[in-house]
Structure formats: structure tokens, C-alpha cells
Amino acid sequence: MPxxxxxxxxxxxxxxxxxxxxxxxxxxxxxxxxGVKALQGVHFNLRRGEVHAVCGENGAGKSTLxxxxxxxxxxxxxxxxxxxxARSFASPLEAEALGIAIxxxxxxxxxxxxxxxxxxxAREPRRGFLVDRKALKANAQTCLDRLGVAIxxxxxxxxLSVAQCQMVEIAKALSLNAEVLIMDEPTxxxxxxxTRLLFKVIHDLKASGVGIVYISHRLDEMxxxxxxxxxxxxxxYVATDDFAATNVDEIVSRMVxxxxxxxxxxxxSRPTRDVILAARGLTRRGAFHDIDFELRRGExxxxxxxxxxxxxxxxRAIFGADALDAGAITLExxxxxxxxxxxxxxxxxxxxxxxxxxxxxxxxxxxDANMTLANMDEVSNRFGLxxxxxxxxAARHYIDLLSIKTPSASQPVRLLSGGNQQKIIIGKWxxxxxxxxxxxxxxxxxxxxxxxxxxxxxxxxxxxGIGVILISSELPEVLGMTDxxxxxxxxxxxxxxxxxxxxxxxxxxxxxxxxxxxxxD
Amino acid sequence: MTMTVATPPxxxxxxxxxxxxxxxxxxAALGSLLVLIVVFSLxxxxxxxxxxxxxxxxQVTSIALLGIGATCVIITGGIxxxxxxxxxxxxxxxxxxxxxLGLAVPVAMMLGILTGxxxxxxxxxxxxxxxxxxxxxxxxxxxxxxxxxxxxxxARAVSGLGESFGVLGNGALFxxxxxxxxxxxxxxxxxxxxxxxxxxxxxxxVSLMLNRSVLGRHxxxxxxxxxxxxxxxxxxxGVTRFTYVLSGSLAGLTGCVLMSRLVTAQPNExxxxxxxxxxxxxxxxxxxxxGVGTMSGTFIGSFVIGILRNGLNMNxxxxxxxxxxxxxxxxxxxxxxxxxxxx
Numbered sequence: 001m002p003x004x005x006x007x008x009x010x011x012x013x014x015x016x017x018x019x020x021x022x023x024x025x026x027x028x029x030x031x032x033x034x035g036v037k038a039l040q041g042v043h044f045n046l047r048r049g050e051v052h053a054v055c056g057e058n059g060a061g062k063s064t065l066x067x068x069x070x071x072x073x074x075x076x077x078x079x080x081x082x083x084x085x086a087r088s089f090a091s092p093l094e095a096e097a098l099g100i101a102i103x104x105x106x107x108x109x110x111x112x113x114x115x116x117x118x119x120x121x122a123r124e125p126r127r128g129f130l131v132d133r134k135a136l137k138a139n140a141q142t143c144l145d146r147l148g149v150a151i152x153x154x155x156x157x158x159x160l161s162v163a164q165c166q167m168v169e170i171a172k173a174l175s176l177n178a179e180v181l182i183m184d185e186p187t188x189x190x191x192x193x194x195t196r197l198l199f200k201v202i203h204d205l206k207a208s209g210v211g212i213v214y215i216s217h218r219l220d221e222m223x224x225x226x227x228x229x230x231x232x233x234x235x236x237y238v239a240t241d242d243f244a245a246t247n248v249d250e251i252v253s254r255m256v257x258x259x260x261x262x263x264x265x266x267x268x269s270r271p272t273r274d275v276i277l278a279a280r281g282l283t284r285r286g287a288f289h290d291i292d293f294e295l296r297r298g299e300x301x302x303x304x305x306x307x308x309x310x311x312x313x314x315x316r317a318i319f320g321a322d323a324l325d326a327g328a329i330t331l332e333x334x335x336x337x338x339x340x341x342x343x344x345x346x347x348x349x350x351x352x353x354x355x356x357x358x359x360x361x362x363x364x365x366x367x368d369a370n371m372t373l374a375n376m377d378e379v380s381n382r383f384g385l386x387x388x389x390x391x392x393x394a395a396r397h398y399i400d401l402l403s404i405k406t407p408s409a410s411q412p413v414r415l416l417s418g419g420n421q422q423k424i425i426i427g428k429w430x431x432x433x434x435x436x437x438x439x440x441x442x443x444x445x446x447x448x449x450x451x452x453x454x455x456x457x458x459x460x461x462x463x464x465g466i467g468v469i470l471i472s473s474e475l476p477e478v479l480g481m482t483d484x485x486x487x488x489x490x491x492x493x494x495x496x497x498x499x500x501x502x503x504x505x506x507x508x509x510x511x512x513x514x515x516x517x518x519x520x521d
Numbered sequence: 522m523t524m525t526v527a528t529p530p531x532x533x534x535x536x537x538x539x540x541x542x543x544x545x546x547x548x549a550a551l552g553s554l555l556v557l558i559v560v561f562s563l564x565x566x567x568x569x570x571x572x573x574x575x576x577x578x579x580q581v582t583s584i585a586l587l588g589i590g591a592t593c594v595i596i597t598g599g600i601x602x603x604x605x606x607x608x609x610x611x612x613x614x615x616x617x618x619x620x621x622l623g624l625a626v627p628v629a630m631m632l633g634i635l636t637g638x639x640x641x642x643x644x645x646x647x648x649x650x651x652x653x654x655x656x657x658x659x660x661x662x663x664x665x666x667x668x669x670x671x672x673x674x675x676a677r678a679v680s681g682l683g684e685s686f687g688v689l690g691n692g693a694l695f696x697x698x699x700x701x702x703x704x705x706x707x708x709x710x711x712x713x714x715x716x717x718x719x720x721x722x723x724x725x726x727v728s729l730m731l732n733r734s735v736l737g738r739h740x741x742x743x744x745x746x747x748x749x750x751x752x753x754x755x756x757x758x759g760v761t762r763f764t765y766v767l768s769g770s771l772a773g774l775t776g777c778v779l780m781s782r783l784v785t786a787q788p789n790e791x792x793x794x795x796x797x798x799x800x801x802x803x804x805x806x807x808x809x810x811x812g813v814g815t816m817s818g819t820f821i822g823s824f825v826i827g828i829l830r831n832g833l834n835m836n837x838x839x840x841x842x843x844x845x846x847x848x849x850x851x852x853x854x855x856x857x858x859x860x861x862x863x864x
Contacts, residue, residue, distance in 0.1 A: 342756065362812070385733050
């Protein structure tokens with residue numbers, strides 16, 4: 001047991017120091033769980049006023065490291081020095097009291113309480129036994145003003161967008177006088193515009209001397225805010241670099257331990273003229289209007305656009321998850337009458353939702369049960385009893401085909417990584433012999449290596465003649481994988497672009513509602 | 522504050538697969554069942570006898586039958602509070618059908634079971650179509666069914682049902698009776714009561730349904746993630762309704778069995794039985810969040826409750842103390858379950 005344990009609440013009265021001073025340093029940190037070495041000899045230090053990114057594939061030890069910094073875990077060995085004093089945080093509360101705050105990927109706000117009540121939860125200003133509502137509102141307003149965001153302190157959190165919730169979390173951290181802020185995948189569900197706002201706030205925080213630990217899978221956007229980057233691989237420390245002195249390719253190759261020539265696989269499929277899926281005049285009031293598009297055999301069609309532009313809504317409606325008010329859908333020349341997901345599945349459509357855990361998987365159930373869930377008829381007899389031989393065979397086939405990493409087919413899917421979970425969902429639809437697969441943000445929260453595998457699978461599906469629609473907010477992904485791109489803006493398709501002849505700028509132009517750029521059609 | 526105390530639970534602790542955990546849970550429940558049997562055998566001479574064994578089995582049938590239905594409903598993430606009242610209504614309907622309408626006993630009992638199924642169907646429609654929380658929907662049904670049972674009987678017991686009404690509840694298979702030298706009959710083997718046979722057959726059938734059939738798979742899928750199940754083409758509303766109909770039908774059957782045993786239909790029968798049913802499922806490892814539960818677990822759970830009652834009775838423990846002990850057992854088992862699942 002290290003000697004530097006906390007002596008109840010004594011905080012050194014250090015003056016605000018200059019930017020560049022080391023705020024937090026972790027030396028030779030190891031963390032072992034019975035049978036697993038989660039971290040071995042990891043170094044990490046954070047300076048005042050810098051954004052320090054931690055990169056690594058899923059399972060590289062990022063979360064464990066963050067949990068050690070935020071006091072959830074105590075390291076098995078190694079030293080934590082915070083503001084010049086060796087520390088060991090016994091609990092997240094203790095770390096928080098010392099000025100280390102974490103903003104989780106899944107936001108931890110209470111939807112039914114107001115913004116102000118959330119910021120000061122369990123620390124409400126009081127007047128006797130009662131909450132001092134005036135002071136509560138005023139204090140919250142001050143915090144929000146510091147961030148420069150326009151959110152009413154009295155609004156209910158459930159009325160806010162994800163981006164606004166994040167701002168509230170940051171405001172809460174600031175109200176705790178946080179000097180170290182850990183952000184876990186802060187942009188994963190933000191639109192481009194919201195990301196801009198977040199980055200502006202991050203710049204302001206840097207200027208005020210806060211040190212930010214930044215975790216993200218989106219390496220492309222790091223250049224704008226990140227000062228230094230530390231790479232972890234398999235629980236080991238790889239390197240720390242100034243971001244300016246490195247580049248994305250180098251970071252990626254360090255993360256995966258090999259050089260990744262390409263982020264996207266070579267496309268082998270070629271679009272034909274043969275139309276698989278056609279939509280005419282699809283309308284759902286309040287969500288989208290007059291959506292027309294054609295998906296051709298061998299093609300990957302992208303749906304690009306800002307969040308809430310109607311991409312997911314169109315996909316859900318085609319799949320029968322939400323009702324259409326008007327419009328017609330034809331699959332291989334046949335007009336479909338889809339009233340529920342069951343109809344859509346029977347017709348050969350498949351939708352891989354953006355939220356795997358909430359909508360894609362029965363997480364308590366094992367791999368094989370999830371894989372066969374959409375096609376139980378194939379693995380059961382006419383009495384409705386499951387044929388476990390066929391069942392096991394089907395599961396094994398797709399586990400091998402998609403190289404799903406699982407100890408066994410009976411492993412509950414919640415214990416698998418995001419990439420493998422996504423592959424199980426793909427396997428489910430392949431087993432169903434689906435003719436058209438709609439991927440909604442298929443690589444969100446998935447590590448680089450697994451992303452590549454998912455892209456390869458998409459290409460192979462297209463090559464086999466299966467129609468593939470890719471909904472994605474990551475423009476490089478849309479540009480890297482599709483043949484044509486339908487750009488959505490406020491519930492309409494603003495334009496359909498040939499991928500080979502377009503650019504991020506042009507897509508953004510359409511997505512923000514400016515219509516065709518220049519003379520281009 | 523010491524570091525040891527503050528060390529958080531490591532996620533690596535208890536690295537058992539769910540299948541292993543399931544087995545551990547079963548053995549834990551089974552183990553406590555055995556402990557109960559040993560303790561009661563030592564404290565009471567009359568406990569460990571064939572006769573008492575059959576008595577316990579008979580007593581357990583109502584808990585187990587209701588527990589089977591409760592388990593299916595709870596696996597989908599629901600709850601059924603109405604079974605105690607529904608069994609009273611069903612039993613009363615069967616009795617009135619015999620007495621007032623002069624129907625044959627099997628037909629009347631079928632009518633009773635259908636009454637239960639109908640109540641279950643209404644529960645299912647309230648939950649799936651009108652989107653009421655299961656707790657509220659079945660709470661309403663609990664009051665309504667009890668009220669109807671009291672109304673149609675004028676709150677009086679229905680008796681004078683004839684001997685044949687008592688066969689289902691009191692008859693037994695393989696009963697061996699010899700006439701002694703003194704001319705009095707001696708019971709060599711009390712036989713296996715019909716309700717016990719019914720319970721075993723139904724438990725096996727539902728177990729087969731849950732583990733081996735597509736419907737069972739869908740029940741687990743709905744409880745594990747209803748939205749994912751819907752987007753995989755599972756008829757979520759249909760599956761959910763089925764579990765309530767099953768629970769209602771089993772409540773109807775239980776009502777017929779209980780009333781038959783007394784050869785009298787009591788509109789006040791079965792008060793709080795729904796809680797025994799839920800308790801047996803929970804002791805057997807069914808998760809109230811849904812997605813988890815087994816027939817074997819519920820079966821053991823209902824025997825734990827039944828044996829506790831019987832054994833405590835034999836040891837002259839008062840009914841009040843019994844309630845306290847059973848309450849503690851429920852808290853203890855679920856707490857152990859929580860400890861085991863903590864990660």
C-alpha cells in the first residue's frame with residue numbers, strides 16, 4: 001500500500017500555475033485483474049492547457065486507464081502524481097473533489113430534472129432545509145455563460161439534444177472547479193456543427209488552463225484540437241508524441257501494430273444498371289418528404305447529411321419500423337406492402353440500426369441465439385421446435401465466415417467487442433438471405449481494425465449482388481466506400497452525387513442546404 | 522479509510538460463464554432445499570414420510586402452476602398480479618356452471634380455465650395494445666376479477682357440487698388400499714395425486730417450450746431487448762400476449778384444482794397467491810428485469826416455499842412467524858443472486 005494516501009480532504013493551496021506545467025502524471029502504471037493484465041507499465045502525463053489524446057483499439061486499455069485517473073480503480077502498481085503530490089484516489093468522489101472530472105460516453109444526466117438541478121445535483125445551494133432556487137439558477141447560469149452556450153438553466157434535460165447534454169456535463173465539471181477533464185468519445189453522436197461548437201468550448205477551456213484527456217476513435221478530427229497523443233496497444237504503452245510531429249497513418253499503425261496502407265479496402269464490386277431497390281415519393285410527416293432513390297445491384301449507396309436530416313428515419317420507414325404516410329417501395333421490380341419489420345424481413349430487407357445495444361442485439365442472449373433470431377423457421381421443424389444441430393451449424397458457419405472472435409457460440413453477446421457485435425448482426429441478416437442491407441452508422445464506436453473488416457464485408461456483399469445502403473456521418477467513410485451518395489437536408493434528398501466526382505466540401509454544401517455548388521449539377 | 526476497503530470490485534472476479542452461473546444458482550437453490558429437508562426431518566418425525574411427501578407435493582401444485590405462468594410473463598419483462606383473483610373467478614365460474622347450468626364437470630372446468638385465459642388475454646391486450654405498464658394492467662385485473670367473483674356468488678361459498686367435482690383435486694393415481702383383517706381399509710400407498718401429475722406434465726411441457734421451441738426463444742428475446750426483437754421480425758405483441766394468456770389459463774386451472782379439492786368454490790380463495798408465484802420464480806433465479814429465468818429454477822423455488830410452510834407447520838411455528846421466515850428467505854436468495862451477478 002503506497003504511503004501517499006489521502007489525508008481527508010487536505011488540498012494544497014497551489015496558485016494557478018502557468019500553462020505547460022505538468023498537472024497530472026502517471027508513472028509505470030499496471031493494473032491486474034485475476035487472470036488478466038489490463039495495463040502494464042503505462043506512462044501518461046497531462047499539462048495545463050493541453051488536449052492530450054489517448055488512442056488505441058478497443059481492449060487496448062484506454063478505459064482502464066481512465067478509470068484509474070478518475071478514481072474508479074486503484075492501480076496494482078505505479079505512481080500517480082497530481083499537482084506535485086503523490087496521490088491514490090480511493091473513489092471517484094475523491095478524485096472529483098480534487099478536480100478530476102470525467103464526461104462519459106453515455107451521458108449521466110437525469111432527464112426529468114432541469115439543467116440547473118443536474119449541474120448542482122447533491123450540491124444544491126440551500127436555505128435551511130430548502131433548495132435556494134434563485135441561487136441555483138444564478139449559479140448554473142454563470143457556469144453556462146462561462147462556456148458561452150445558450151441553454152436555459154430551467155429547461156428539462158430530456159428536452160435537450162445530445163450535444164446540449166454534453167455542454168451541461170462540461171458545465172457541471174466546471175462548477176466542480178475541475179482542472180482535469182476526461183472526455184470519452186465526446187463527438188461520437190454529434191453533428192458536424194455541434195462538433196464545431198464543442199471544439200470551440202474545448203479551445204476556451206485550454207486557454208483557461210484546464211487539462212483535457214481526450215479519447216476518440218475519430219482520428220480525422222483530432223488535428224483541430226489535440227496537442228499530444230499517447231498510443232496504447234494491448235494494455236502496453238507504445239508512444240507519446242506531439243500531434244504536430246506525427247500523422248494519422250502513423251498513429252493508426254501504432255495502434256494496430258502494423259502499418260495500415262489504406263483505411264478502406266479496394267472496392268471489388270462494380271455497380272450495374274440493374275435496380276434492386278427503388279423508392280418513390282416516400283413521405284412521413286414531420287420526418288421526411290418526397291424521397292426518391294434507386295439502389296443498383298453491386299452498388300453501395302451512401303446516405304449523407306447532418307443529424308436529424310431524415311436518413312435514419314427513411315431507413316426505419318422502409319424497414320417498416322415506422323409508418324409511411326405516402327410513397328412506394330419496389331424490390332427487384334415487385335412493389336412491396338410493408339406494414340411492420342416482419343413484412344420487410346419477409347421481403348428480404350434488413351436494417352442494421354445505429355444503436356446496436358438498444359435496437360440490434362438481445363444482449364443477454366448468446367451469440368448463436370442472436371444470429372438465428374431473424375430466421376428461426378430455418379432452424380426449427382414444423383412443430384416449432386428448434387433443431388439444435390442446424391442451429392449450431394448456422395451459428396458456426398457465420399462465426400467462421402465473418403471471423404467473429406468469441407470463445408464460443410454460447411457466449412452472451414454483451415461480453416463481446418463492438419466490432420464483433422456488429423458482425424453478429426450482419427451474420428443474422430446474411431442467414432436470413434436478405435437482398436438489401438441498410439447499414440446505419442455501422443462503424444460507430446468500433447476500433448480501426450474491426451472497421452476495416454466491416455468495410456470488406458460490405459464490399460463482398462455488394463459484389464455478391466446484395467444491395468447495400470450505408471448511412472454515415474463520417475464523410476471519409478462515405479467517400480471511401482460508396483459509389484453514389486444521396487445527401488439529405490431537412491427531410492429531403494438535396495442531391496445524389498457520384499462518389500468519384502465529389503468532395504467533402506460539396507457534400508457539406510448540399511447537406512447544409514445550399515444546393516448545387518457552382519455550376520455542378 | 523483503508524485502501525483495501527476502497528478497492529473496487531474487479532470485473533474479472535467470478536469469471537464464470539453464464540451457463541456455469543446458471544448451474545451454480547440451481548445447485549445453490551437445490552442445496553438449500555436439501556438443507557431444509559434434512560433440518561425438518563430431524564426436527565419432526567412425521568416430516569420425511571411418503572404421506573407427507575405427497576401432501577407437500579399437493580400443496581406445492583398451486584404455487585408451482587402459478588409460478589410457471591409467472592416465470593414466462595416475467596421473462597418477457599412483465600408481471601402478473603392478477604392470478605390470485607383470476608383463480609378464484611375461474612373456480613367460481615366452474616362451480617356455478619355445474620350447479621346453476623348443470624354442465625358436466627369436465628366441461629365446467631374447461632369453462633373455468635377459459636375464463637382464466639380470457640382474463641389473461643385482456644391483460645395482454647392492455648399491455649400490448651393500450652400500452653399500460655404490466656403492473657397497472659394486472660393490478661386492475663386483480664381487483665376486477667375478485668370483484669366479479671364476489672358479485673356472481675353474492676360473496677358466498679358455492680357448495681353441494683357433487684362428488685365428481687372433487688375428483689380432480691382429491692383423486693390419485695396408483696393408490697393402493699388393502700382391506701385389513703378387521704375390515705378397515707389400510708392405505709399402503711397414498712398414490713400420486715392428480716394435481717401433482719398435472720403440475721409435472723405442465724412444467725415439462727412449458728420447459729420444453731422455453732428451451733426448445735421458437736416461441737420460447739422469442740419469449741427470451743422479447744425480455745432481453747424488445748426493440749431488437751421487433752426489428753428482427755419477432756411478433757413482440759403476440760409473444761407478450763401469449764405469456765399473459767398462459768399465466769391466466771394456468772391460474773384458471775389452479776382455481777379448478779383448488780376448488781375441487783375443497784369440493785366448494787370460495788370467491789375469497791387465492792388471496793396473495795400471486796406473490797407466492799412471483800416469489801417462487803424469483804427464488805428460482807428469474808430476473809424481474811426480464812430475459813432470464815428457467816422452469817427448473819421456478820420448480821425448485823416453489824418447493825422451497827412449500828417445504829418451508831409444511832415443515833414450519835409440523836414444528837408448530839405460528840403462521841405469523843412463517844410469513845416472517847419466508848419473507849427473509851426471499852430477501853436472502855435475491856440478495857445472494859445480486860452478489861453473484863455484481864460485476
